[in-house]
Structures are given as C-alpha cells and as structure tokens.
Amino acid sequence: MTSARAAPRDWTQRRTAKRERLEAVRSFTSGRVLDAGRMRDALQALLRPGDRVALEGDNQKQADFLAEALADCDPGVVHDLHLLISSISLREHLDVFERGVARRLDFAYAGPQSVRMAQLLADGKVEVGAIHTYVELYARMFVDLTPDVALLCAEQADHEGNLYTGPGTEDTPTIAEAAAFRSGVVLVQVNELVERVPRVDIPGDWVDLIVESPRPYVLEPLFTRDPREIGQVSILMAMLALRGVYERHGVTTLNHGIGFDTAAIELILPTYGEELGLRGKICKHWTLNPHPTLIPAIESGWVESVHCFGGEPGTERYVAARPDVFFTGGDGSLRSNRVLCQLAGQYAVDMFIGSSLQIDADANSSTVTEGRLTGFGGAPNMGHDPHGRRHTSPAWLSLLTGEAPALRGRKLVVQITQTFRSGGTPAFVESLDAVQVAKDSGMPIPPIMIYGDDVSHVVTEEGVAYLYKAAGLADRREALAAIAGATLVGRRLDERRVEALRRDGLVALPEDLKVDVCRAKRSLLAARSVEDLVAWSGGLYDPPAQFRTW
Amino acid sequence: MTSPPPPRNEDTDWTVMLTRTGFIELDARARATALLDDGTARELCGPFDRIESPWLEPQGVVPQSDDGVIVVKGRLGGRPAVVIAIEQAFQGGGVGEVSGVKIAAALSLAARDSRDGTPTAAVLLLETGGVRLQEANLGLATVAEVCSALLELRALQPVIGVIAGTLGCFGGMSIAAGLCTTLIITAEGRLGLDGPQVIESEAGIAEFDASDHTLIWSIDGGAQRTRTGLADVLVLDDVTAIRSAVIEAMERGVPGEHRSQRIGELRARLEAVDPAAPPAPADLAAVWAHAVPQEGDQP
Numbered sequence: 088m089t090s091a092r093a094a095p096r097d098w099t100q101r102r103t104a105k106r107e108r109l110e111a112v113r114s115f116t117s118g119r120v121l122d123a124g125r126m127r128d129a130l131q132a133l134l135r136p137g138d139r140v141a142l143e144g145d146n147q148k149q150a151d152f153l154a155e156a157l158a159d160c161d162p163g164v165v166h167d168l169h170l171l172i173s174s175i176s177l178r179e180h181l182d183v184f185e186r187g188v189a190r191r192l193d194f195a196y197a198g199p200q201s202v203r204m205a206q207l208l209a210d211g212k213v214e215v216g217a218i219h220t221y222v223e224l225y226a227r228m229f230v231d232l233t234p235d236v237a238l239l240c241a242e243q244a245d246h247e248g249n250l251y252t253g254p255g256t257e258d259t260p261t262i263a264e265a266a267a268f269r270s271g272v273v274l275v276q277v278n279e280l281v282e283r284v285p286r287v288d289i290p291g292d293w294v295d296l297i298v299e300s301p302r303p304y305v306l307e308p309l310f311t312r313d314p315r316e317i318g319q320v321s322i323l324m325a326m327l328a329l330r331g332v333y334e335r336h337g338v339t340t341l342n343h344g345i346g347f348d349t350a351a352i353e354l355i356l357p358t359y360g361e362e363l364g365l366r367g368k369i370c371k372h373w374t375l376n377p378h379p380t381l382i383p384a385i386e387s388g389w390v391e392s393v394h395c396f397g398g399e400p401g402t403e404r405y406v407a408a409r410p411d412v413f414f415t416g417g418d419g420s421l422r423s424n425r426v427l428c429q430l431a432g433q434y435a436v437d438m439f440i441g442s443s444l445q446i447d448a449d450a451n452s453s454t455v456t457e458g459r460l461t462g463f464g465g466a467p468n469m470g471h472d473p474h475g476r477r478h479t480s481p482a483w484l485s486l487l488t489g490e491a492p493a494l495r496g497r498k499l500v501v502q503i504t505q506t507f508r509s510g511g512t513p514a515f516v517e518s519l520d521a522v523q524v525a526k527d528s529g530m531p532i533p534p535i536m537i538y539g540d541d542v543s544h545v546v547t548e549e550g551v552a553y554l555y556k557a558a559g560l561a562d563r564r565e566a567l568a569a570i571a572g573a574t575l576v577g578r579r580l581d582e583r584r585v586e587a588l589r590r591d592g593l594v595a596l597p598e599d600l601k602v603d604v605c606r607a608k609r610s611l612l613a614a615r616s617v618e619d620l621v622a623w624s625g626g627l628y629d630p631p632a633q634f635r636t637w
Numbered sequence: 638m639t640s641p642p643p644p645r646n647e648d649t650d651w652t653v654m655l656t657r658t659g660f661i662e663l664d665a666r667a668r669a670t671a672l673l674d675d676g677t678a679r680e681l682c683g684p685f686d687r688i689e690s691p692w693l694e695p696q697g698v699v700p701q702s703d704d705g706v707i708v709v710k711g712r713l714g715g716r717p718a719v720v721i722a723i724e725q726a727f728q729g730g731g732v733g734e735v736s737g738v739k740i741a742a743a744l745s746l747a748a749r750d751s752r753d754g755t756p757t758a759a760v761l762l763l764e765t766g767g768v769r770l771q772e773a774n775l776g777l778a779t780v781a782e783v784c785s786a787l788l789e790l791r792a793l794q795p796v797i798g799v800i801a802g803t804l805g806c807f808g809g810m811s812i813a814a815g816l817c818t819t820l821i822i823t824a825e826g827r828l829g830l831d832g833p834q835v836i837e838s839e840a841g842i843a844e845f846d847a848s849d850h851t852l853i854w855s856i857d858g859g860a861q862r863t864r865t866g867l868a869d870v871l872v873l874d875d876v877t878a879i880r881s882a883v884i885e886a887m888e889r890g891v892p893g894e895h896r897s898q899r900i901g902e903l904r905a906r907l908e909a910v911d912p913a914a915p916p917a918p919a920d921l922a923a924v925w926a927h928a929v930p931q932e933g934d935q936p
Contacts (some may be wrong), residue, residue: 315803615662618874619824622654632851636803637824637858 101270104235106135108272109295111618112400119455120280121298126156129298131164132503134236140189140265141171141234144180144255145425146196146464147397150240152276152300154179157238162187169216171232173224173258174464175200177305183622184213185247193232195219205460208528214627218534221465222429225258226292228265230565237266237273240304241262241285244277248291254398254406255306260289261426268294276300285418308400308631310376312350314614320505323597323607325351326359328440330600331551332501332544333369338481340372342432342469344441348503350380353471357387357613359606374432377402377413377421378544379630383623385412394431395423395511396454396465398438401634405627425465434471439469440546442506443536445519448564448576450539450554452502453521462522462530471499486543486555493599497555500537503546515567515576523556527624549577550596557593566593639645645910657875660801661825665724668801669709669760671876672720672883677711681719682739691774692737693728701727706736708743714884716805717755719747722762725804730767737779744786744796751793758794758887759787761817762801762898766832767808768833778808787816791895795819800826801874805831816897821869821879822859826867829857855918864922902929 097103115122117128122129130153134140142157143150147625158179168189172180175197183189185238193216207213219227228234239259252259259275274296296523304325329352332338343349344395356370371391375381377399384390393413398406398421407419412454416422431440443452454461476483476498483496504514525533543555549570557563569585588594597604614620617630618637663671670678682688693700703866705721705727709720721743732740739762756798790796798817800806805816807879814820814828819848822828831839833847847850852903855861860869870886872878907930910916916924 610660615659619654622651624653632849635850635854637854637860 094231094298099316101221105270105272105295105425108135108236111297111405116441117468118246119295119297120246121274121296123152123298123301126152126298127159128208130156131160133274133296134160134165134168136165137167137169138235139169139171139232141228141237141239141262143237143239143259143262144172144174144176144182145397146174147309148240148255148257149177149568150276151177151179151305152184152298152302153238153240153274157188158182158186160186160188161193161328166190170226171224173221173504174198175204175462176307181207181213189212190214191216193217193219193224193227194462195221195224196462197490197519198464201459201461205458205524205528216485218460218462220463222426222468224549225261226428228262233269234262234266234271237262237271239263239273239275240274240300241289243279243281244275244294244297245281245284245291248294249278249284249287250275250289250291250294250571251286253289254395254423255518256288256404256423257397257425258284260424263289263293271295274298276304277302285420286416288416288422306400308634309506309578310345310378310399311401311631311634312345312347312378312380313617313634314350314380314612314619315616317351317354317609317612319607319609321351322349322355322609322611323548323602323604324348324503324514324546326553326602326607326611327548327569327597327600328501328503329355329360329365330466330602332440332499333544333596334363334365336438336485336499337377338369338438338482338499339439340374340436340480340482341364341370341440342374342436343378343417344439344466344469345425346442347438348442349507350378351612353378353380353384354612354614356384358611360384360389361387372436374428374436376423377406379617379620379628380614382620382628385409386623395478396420396425396428397423400631401629405624408627429465429468433471433473434476437480437499438501440499440501440503441466441470442504443502443519444514444518446502446504446514446545446567447516447519447539447559448567449504449537450542450545450563451519451537451538451569452539452542453519453534455519455521455524455534457520460528463534470500470502471541472500472543488555497543499543501540501544501546502537502542506547506549506570506574506577513551515571515575516575517575529637547572550594553593553595553618556591562593569594591626640695646915648772651875653875657878659874660876660879660916661803661823661874663876664726665705665722665762665764665828666707666709669720669722669908670709672760672762672880673709673711673718674715678709681708681710681743683707688735688739689770689807690733690769692733692775693859696771698771704733704736704741705730705849707733713758713887715751716887717757717762718887719743719757720760720762721766723810724765727770728769730763730765730804730810731767731773732765732770732776732780732783733769734775735778736769737776737871741779741782741786744783744790746924748786748790748793756794759796760883761796761798761813763798763806763810763814764804765802765808765810767810777809780813782849783810783813784816787813791816791840791891793842793891795887795889797883799879799883800828800859800868801857802826802880805829805832807835815867816895818892818895819870819889821870821872821876821882822862822868823872823879824859825874826852826859826862826926827853827857828859828862833857838849841913861921864873865925866922870920905929
C-alpha cells in the first residue's frame with residue numbers, strides 16, 4: 088500500500104495573498120483609511136490580474152466612486168478581472184470591460200445598461216459566466232464564486248472600520264461576509280468618516296480598508312411611483328385583484344413588485360378595501376421596500392409589519408417614526424437586508440404579485456426583449472413556489488395540490504398586466520423575445536423570468552385567470568386566453584369556452600367578482616399625488632426632488 | 638362602512654390636504670364647471686359644434702372637436718361670468734388659430750355684455766405651453782387678439798387668471814397671464830415666458846437644467862411667483878379654495894391701476910437685477926422689495 092499523502096501543502100495561501108495585498112497598499116493608507124485622491128493607484132496596487140472582484144451595485148445604491156476608480160485603472164497593470172455585480176447600473180460598470188480591465192462577468196440585472204450589455208456581449212468584450220437572480224449570485228459567493236476583493240459602500244465608518252449603512256443596508260453585509268471570512272479584502276467607500284457610528288451594521292473586523300468618497304454614493308429612488316400617473320385601467324385591475332385574489336384567498340402575508348399596477352392596489356386599500364371590510368383580514372405583513380404609496384395603508388391601520396430589502400430615498404424620517412411597523416435599529420433608522428428579505432419573501436409570505444413585460448400563451452413571462460439583456464433581478468426569487476416550505480396558512484392551503492398523502496399548499500404567484508402596454512404593444516405574445524435572445528447570444532436556456540407553471544393567477548383589465556385550478560396545459564392556456572383581451576393570444580378563444588371557464592371557476596370577469604367597472608376612477612385612490620403622500624405621512628415623507636412638483 | 642381615519646398628526650394642515658377635492662385632478666371642462674355656481678354652467682362652442690383646427694390633420698395630428706379650449710358661461714357667486722379653460726392634455730395646452738379666437742371672442746363678448754348692462758367677469762384657466770407650433774404665425778396672431786380683448790374687458794370687469802398646474806403657463810399666454818386683474822396660482826403651478834425645456838434647448842443645460850425640479854420651481858413655481866409679486870394669490874390645490882379665491886378676486890372689482898400698468902415699478906425691478914450676477918431665487922423677493930419700497934408708489 089502506497090501512501091496517499093502528497094507533499095506538504097500550504098493551507099494558508101489565500102491568507103498570505105491577503106496579507107501581501109494589504110502590504111502593497113500600505114503607502115496609500117493611514118490605519119485602515121485610504122487616500123481618496125490616490126484611489127486608482129491604490130486599486131492598481133491592491134488588485135492582481137485575474138482577481139475575482141465583487142463590486143457593489145445593487146438595484147438602488149452603488150459603490151460608484153470605487154467603480155470609477157476601477158474603470159480608470161491601467162489595463163496593462165490590472166486586467167482580466169472577473170467581476171461580480173448584482174445590478175449593472177452605471178456606465179463605469181461596463182467601461183471596465185470596454186477598457187479591458189475586466190473580462191468575465193457574473194451578474195443578476197442590467198436594467199439601465201441592458202442595451203449596451205447586449206452590444207458588449209455581441210462584440211465579445213465581455214464573457215458572461217451566468218445571469219443570476221439576486222440571492223443566487225450572493226449564494227454563489229459562498230460556494231464557487233468567493234471574491235478575492237469586495238468593493239462596497241456605506242454611509243459612515245469609524246476608524247475601527249465599523250460601518251453604518253443607514254436604511255440602505257441591502258447587500259453589503261452579505262458580500263462583506265463572503266469576502267471577509269475567506270481571506271478576501273473588504274474595501275468600503277463611505278460618505279463620511281466619523282468618530283462613532285450611530286449603529287454598527289457591519290463590524291469593523293470584517294473591514295480592511297475604508298475610503299472617504301468625495302461625494303455620497305449614488306442612490307436611486309427605484310420604488311417611488313407618482314400616484315398622478317396611475318390610470319383608470321390600473322385602478323380597475325387593482326379592484327379585480329383585491330376581490331378576486333386578496334379577498335378570495337385571505338392573503339395576509341405578501342410581497343409587491345415595483346410598478347403602477349401594484350401601487351394602485353396599495354392606494355385603494357384605505358378606500359375600496361376599507362369599504363369591503365377587509366382591514367385586518369388581508370395585507371397585514373409585508374416583505375417590501377418602504378414604498379411611499381404604502382403610506383396611506385400604513386396610516387389607516389392596515390399594515391402590521393414591513394421587512395425591507397433596501398431603503399427608499401425620502402422615506403427615512405417616516406420609517407423612523409413608525410418603528411412598530413418597520414425594522415429599525417437603536418439609532419431609529421431602518422435596517423434592511425436584501426438576502427434576509429428575499430428569504431422571508433420565499434418562505435414566509437403567501438403571495439407575490441408583480442408586473443411583467445411579456446407573457447406567453449403558457450404564462451411564462453420575461454422582461455428580456457429584443458436587443459436588451461436585462462437579466463432577472465429578484466423577481467424570480469419572489470415569483471415561484473418554494474418547495475422547501477412546510478408551515479401552513481389558510482391562503483397557502485387554499486391552493487392545495489398533490490396526491491394524498493403528499494398534499495401541500497402553494498404560494499400565490501400573481502402576474503398583473505394590461506393586455507396592451509403603452510404604444511399598443513401586446514403584453515400577451517405567441518413567443519417570448521427571450522427565446523430569440525437566448526438563441527442569438529448562445530444561452531443554454533431562454534432567460535425566463537417567471538415560469539408559467541409557477542404562476543397561480545393572472546390579472547388583466549378583462550378579469551382574473553385562476554391558472555392553479557387548471558387540470559392540464561390546455562385548460563391553463565384557455566384560462567389565460569380568456570383574459571388576454573384583443574391580443575393574438577386572446578382572440579384565439581371562442582366566447583362559449585369563456586362561459587364554460589367562468590362556470591368552472593377558472594376565469595372570473597368583473598361581474599363575477601362583483602366589481603363595478605364604473606367605479607374604477609382616480610377618486611378611489613387614497614392619494615392622488617406625491618403631495619397627498621406627504622400629507623398622509625403628516626409631513627414625514629420627504630419626496631426626492633424629481634418627484635416634487637411644487 | 639368606516640372611512641379611513643385621518644393621519645395621526647397634530648398639524649391640521651395635513652388634514653385639510655387630505656380632505657380637499659383636487660382641482661388639478663380635473664380636466665379643463667370639469668375645472669370650468671367646478672368653479673361656477675352649481676347648475677349655472679352652459680358651454681359655448683362645445684365639442685358638438687365641431688369647431689376644429691384645420692391645420693392639425695395635414696400635419697398628422699388628430700384634431701379635437703373643441704380645439705382644446707372650453708368656454709363656459711354661468712354665474713360665480715351669483716354674478717355673471719365666463720370661464721375659459723385651456724385643456725393641457727391636448728397639444729400641451731398649445732393655442733392655435735381656432736382655440737385662440739375662442740378665447741379672444743369670449744373675452745370680447747363679455748366686454749360687450751358688460752357695456753350693455755350685464756357686467757360679466759372672466760376667468761382664464763391657463764395650462765398652456767403657449768402658441769401651438771403647428772399653427773405658428775396664426776397662433777401668434779391670436780395671442781395678440783387674446784391680449785387685446787383682455788385689455789378691453791379688464792377696463793370694465795375683472796379678468797382673473799388661474800394657474801393650478803400641472804402644466805403651468807408659458808409662452809405667449811404668459812403675457813396674457815401678466816395682464817390679468819388678479820393672478821391665482823397653486824404651489825404646483827408654474828409661470829414663465831420661456832419654459833424650462835425651451836431654455837435648456839436654446840441656451841444649454843448649464844444655463845437651465847430642465848430635469849432639475851428644485852431649480853424649476855424655485856424660479857417658475859407658484860410660491861416664488863407670489864413671493865415676488867408676479868402672481869397675487871397662492872392657493873391650495875382644492876376646488877373650494879380656488880373657487881373662493883376667484884370669487885374674492887371678482888368682488889374686489891377693477892383696480893385703479895393694473896400690475897402691467899405700473900411701468901415704473903417693473904422697470905425698477907429690472908434695474909435691480911444684474912444679469913451677469915443674478916440673485917439666488919430665494920433672495921429675489923428681498924432684492925425687489927428693496928428696489929420698490931412701496932407698492933405702486935411710482936412717478
């Protein structure tokens with residue numbers, strides 16, 4: 088028998104590499120603090136070709152100062168980086184690839200840069216590892232994509248490296264943990280260096296380097312919707328959803344996507360919902376960013392708790408004044424956490440409702456359209472039925488499925504959309520653009536946002552389709568077609584079949600739900616303008632400048 | 638059924654905000670009707686008269702059967718009045734040949750009625766970007782007619798301008814606004830000769846960033862225009878509040894001298910501003926108060 092024992096191995100190579108990197112930037116630092124004026128040179132000293140670098144870019148906050156410095160690096164010194172970015176939002180995120188500083192990319196969402204992303208991919212400037220959902224990308228940071236260097240952002244740091252993220256904690260602790268505990272370097276841009284942080288969101292011994300950014304990091308008010316832009320059709324759909332889904336299934340725990348359709352639902356709770364006597368019966372516990380349009384429902388006593396993925400600019404004072412509802416720290420401000428909120432959204436809420444750009448005849452949906460590589464973001468995490476759930480609730484059990492004894496409930500996964508989008512583009516299509524995009528860019532599978540078999544309900548201005556009740560694929564297609572209006576998908580269905588589907592409960596039209604279409608007016612909105620939202624908050628909501636019209 | 642409880646705040650202003658009926662919510666026809674005494678409104682040259690602009694269709698624009706101007710006669714606080722409302726949703730409230738003539742004719746007829754023993758005041762609801770580009774010189778000519786008719790009427794009866802928002806009042810019609818006996822504006826309303834986008838496209842983003850809401854409202858906004866005396870009454874966006882303000886303005890009648898006649902005062906204001914180093918918007922009211930110590934006290 089030969090000995091399997093190989094030559095003695097160095098088990099601390101990553102730790103050694105980290106020590107060497109920090110040694111290399113010593114001349115740029117005083118303690119943990121890097122000189123902001125020499126950021127580019129510091130990064131060139133810190134990084135090595137081929138490094139895996141997590142650059143914090145969430146859907147709201149961006150480590151933009153560090154992104155700029157990275158994009159500015161000399162490709163002769165720093166090249167072939169492998170970037171992990173959850174949301175590609177800034178020009179600099181892609182400049183890095185155009186300039187040859189980075190080559191490989193794993194990401195989750197590229198909304199604002201989706202056109203350029205598709206172009207860079209076609210030009211061979213970027214190699215995409217995979218397009219993920221948010222939590223999936225973070226999960227991989229703990230498995231096969233651990234970062235060598237994490238470039239993050241926070242509101243404040245003290246000289247011990249303790250970080251205060253304020254309301255927008257989002258992804259920062261998760262990425263920091265992945266790097267810090269496997270000998271990665273954690274470098275954080277902060278808006279302000281302070282003597283003492285108001286609360287510790289990330290402990291200082293996870294943080295190696297801090298730089299005081301010359302300006303606050305970029306923060307997008309992504310979840311603010313101006314009620315003035317909510318039209319009658321959205322209000323009608325909100326009424327249908329409230330009666331046909333929320334009330335019928337007794338949904339108490341939920342998540343709302345971003346958009347005017349779900350904002351309309353939030354705004355008719357204190358009016359239409361109140362009239363239906365639903366307060367206290369539905370919509371009590373939320374996993375949701377602090378949507379300004381939820382303020383009237385909170386103020387009217389509908390909402391018991393809200394856990395947030397991230398913050399929302401302008402809601403800071405309001406949230407701080409409602410600690411019974413929101414998760415807040417000792418300093419009074421919101422504590423958000425994207426990964427935990429995603430987890431809560433998967434296992435602890437009974438319903439997800441969101442809009443989509445395209446839905447095919449089988450109810451598969453996607454936001455990827457021709458010439459754009461948007462990615463997924465977090466919607467697939469929310470918009471699926473998690474098979475790891477075991478606790479029951481009336482709403483979950485109301486979608487009972489499976490064969491005895493393997494019976495189980497189902498999460499309500501609801502898609503809400505007008506049959507035609509602005510400009511007359513049909514929302515219901517024969518084939519998703521995603522299928523063609525996958526072919527064109529050589530993806531192994533089409534980038535589908537929410538799989539049709541996960542979708543339990545679809546709401547349009549025509550009515551509600553109860554897809555979970557369909558016995559087979561043919562039934563499901565017909566139920567969907569029945570509410571697809573004048574789109575090609577909708578026109579395929581015979582009127583008599585619609586009658587049969589209504590009788591069988593697969594489809595409900597407004598009259599079946601006792602929804603008076605004539606009442607779908609803007610006067611049903613508890614707030615009809617941003618000024619109204621401010622009034623509902625008692626002056627605590629400070630809308631960002633672009634939403635102020637006074 | 639219970640109605641939603643009022644917000645938990647001691648500041649009563651917010652309760653007023655929430656119980657108001659938004660004027661901005663209404664379209665031009667509903668605004669005109671909402672201002673007049675209940676049951677007195679009667680539309681003149683309404684959509685069924687089909688008086689359309691002949692210039693839009695050849696340029697690929699679908700015309701509207703009222704050409705975007707609604708003229709409604711009725712009573713305001715019991716007295717005869719005509720309300721002329723520009724619909725901001727049609728061509729950005731742009732004034733063309735037909736819509737301009739509708740405004741001018743309504744003002745002239747009110748003047749004639751006033752001379753003939755039925756004193757008729759006018760209310761202009763100004764949500765307009767000015768002259769409709771598709772009708773160019775014809776639009777410009779009608780703005781002149783509007784101003785001339787306004788001057789004719791204001792000597793006899795008050796002409797009250799209301800800029801509620803959200804579009805605001807710009808271009809040629811801002812001149813008409815300047816001629817009004819009383820100008821009522823909300824905080825959402827805006828008043829200016831050149832609109833933000835026009836300034837940006839003509840003079841560049843360094844001169845004026847049309848996406849900067851704070852900048853726009855600090856200059857054109859209702860609060861600033863009232864502070865600096867270019868508008869008279871700042872009201873809440875509320876049907877009742879705006880109607881009361883209009884009736885009060887009517888009851889004040891025709892002043893001895895209109896704002897646009899106080900040339901000395903206006904000149905003193907212009908002279909107080911150095912275009913090379915303009916004052917910050919927040920300081921303008923003080924600069925002008927200093928330049929013109931007492932209102933109307935001019936040679």
